[in-house]
Amino acid sequence: MSRKVLEEILTPQLQELHEKGLYNVIDTVEGANGPIVTINGKEVINMSSNNYLGLANNERLIQKANEATKQYGVGAGAVRTINGTMTIHNELEKRIAEFKHTEAAIAFQSGFNCNMGAISAVMTKKDAIISDELNHASIIDGCRLSGAKILRVKHQDMDDLRRVAKEAVESGAYEKIMYITDGVFSMDGDVGKLPEIVEIAEEYGLLTYVDDAHGSGVMGNGAGTVKHFGLSDQIDFQIGTLSKAIGVVGGYVAGTQQLIDWLKVRARPFLFSTSLTPGAAAACIEAINIMAESTERVDQLWENGRYLKEGLKNLGFDIGHSETPITPCIIGEETLTQQFSRRLMEEGVYAKAITFPTVPKGTGRVRNMPTAAHTKEMLDQVLAVYGKVGKELGVI
Numbered sequence: 001m002s003r004k005v006l007e008e009i010l011t012p013q014l015q016e017l018h019e020k021g022l023y024n025v026i027d028t029v030e031g032a033n034g035p036i037v038t039i040n041g042k043e044v045i046n047m048s049s050n051n052y053l054g055l056a057n058n059e060r061l062i063q064k065a066n067e068a069t070k071q072y073g074v075g076a077g078a079v080r081t082i083n084g085t086m087t088i089h090n091e092l093e094k095r096i097a098e099f100k101h102t103e104a105a106i107a108f109q110s111g112f113n114c115n116m117g118a119i120s121a122v123m124t125k126k127d128a129i130i131s132d133e134l135n136h137a138s139i140i141d142g143c144r145l146s147g148a149k150i151l152r153v154k155h156q157d158m159d160d161l162r163r164v165a166k167e168a169v170e171s172g173a174y175e176k177i178m179y180i181t182d183g184v185f186s187m188d189g190d191v192g193k194l195p196e197i198v199e200i201a202e203e204y205g206l207l208t209y210v211d212d213a214h215g216s217g218v219m220g221n222g223a224g225t226v227k228h229f230g231l232s233d234q235i236d237f238q239i240g241t242l243s244k245a246i247g248v249v250g251g252y253v254a255g256t257q258q259l260i261d262w263l264k265v266r267a268r269p270f271l272f273s274t275s276l277t278p279g280a281a282a283a284c285i286e287a288i289n290i291m292a293e294s295t296e297r298v299d300q301l302w303e304n305g306r307y308l309k310e311g312l313k314n315l316g317f318d319i320g321h322s323e324t325p326i327t328p329c330i331i332g333e334e335t336l337t338q339q340f341s342r343r344l345m346e347e348g349v350y351a352k353a354i355t356f357p358t359v360p361k362g363t364g365r366v367r368n369m370p371t372a373a374h375t376k377e378m379l380d381q382v383l384a385v386y387g388k389v390g391k392e393l394g395v396i
């Protein structure tokens with residue numbers, strides 16, 4: 001009976017998504033995630049991954065993952081607080097803290113878990129969270145879970161932040177007030193205005209929380225957006241993922257020893273979900289080692305980003321106002337954006353269309369994620385295809 005009810009509810013909704021072309025068909029990558037991937041038997045240039053430094057299939061990381069798997073096994077066997085904390089997890093947290101220039105760090109199984117856990121462990125229904133309107137879904141869900149009052153502010157609008165912070169403080173209604181922002185916003189590639197944010201936070205006594213999922217390994221010679229601005233002591237929560245530039249999986253908070261001690265007894269995904277696999281933890285440590293040895297990969301990433309942006313701009317495309325290697329190519333209307341992305345794919349370039357409701361109506365874009373692993377020849381090929389498809393569809 002209950003299954004029939006579910007079917008009755010889901011059938012028209014799924015039908016509507018299919019009819020409107022909004023049902024997201026998931027592509028399967030056949031093999032490793034690199035600058036070239038095979039999808040449906042076709043080799044294409046991959047402009048859609050967050051594998052910024054090309055570490056996802058790096059030999060050194062693979063070797064460390066294999067060694068740790070042999071030493072520790074494939075799984076941790078329990079949650080961190082029961083007996084799922086292995087030497088390799090402690091080593092990873094120590095390495096992250098060093099890398100982030102903080103007293104301590106805590107690792108989670110994903111960046112998503114990290115935001116869910118960290119926000120809800122610290123903020124309560126007596127508090128308020130001021131959140132940039134374009135913050136990531138995991139931040140939004142973490143805020144909701146905390147029960148705190150959520151005060152959304154206009155994207156990167158410091159006047160709006162100041163106004164909302166002032167009102168919240170003057171209301172006297174909250175025990176704590178926190179401001180949360182992405183370090184780098186993944187849809188447009190713009191960078192959080194951290195120096196101004198810190199100034200406002202000091203003025204109004206706000207806690208500061210920066211989710212640097214797209215800034216770690218990219219900004220600040222790899223150490224992230226907070227380091228880029230020299231604000232390691234002023235940002236209370238530095239969040240990152242181990243799944244993008246680091247190339248593996250997981251998430252972390254870096255901060256004071258006291259904050260990390262608290263999260264280790266209160267962050268629910270840490271307490272109630274089995275810890276990272278030992279192989280993943282070992283691979284993450286090696287990725288941090290590689291970044292610490294040289295900035296070569298980070299430099300190459302930026303060089304590739306500059307080259308791609310320049311090329312697309314010269315072709316006549318609107319590439320928005322990205323300040324990072326993330327390169328959106330704004331197409332506009334939703335159906336045209338989808339069609340553009342499909343044509344790129346047919347021509348051997350895999351760049352996903354991002355349309356409403358992920359971005360505002362009429363600002364559909366094809367988002368390009370250049371990585372350190374792309375060669376100049378690959379980027380030239382991407383530009384040639386953009387030129388061809390752009391003319392064909394009347395975009396340029």
Ligand code: PMP
Nearest residue numbers: 110111112136138213241243250
């Ligand atoms: N925060 C931001 C800003 C992100 O872009 C993402 C990844 N999409 C996450 C958190 C979640 O990270 P993960 O994929 O490691 O769960």
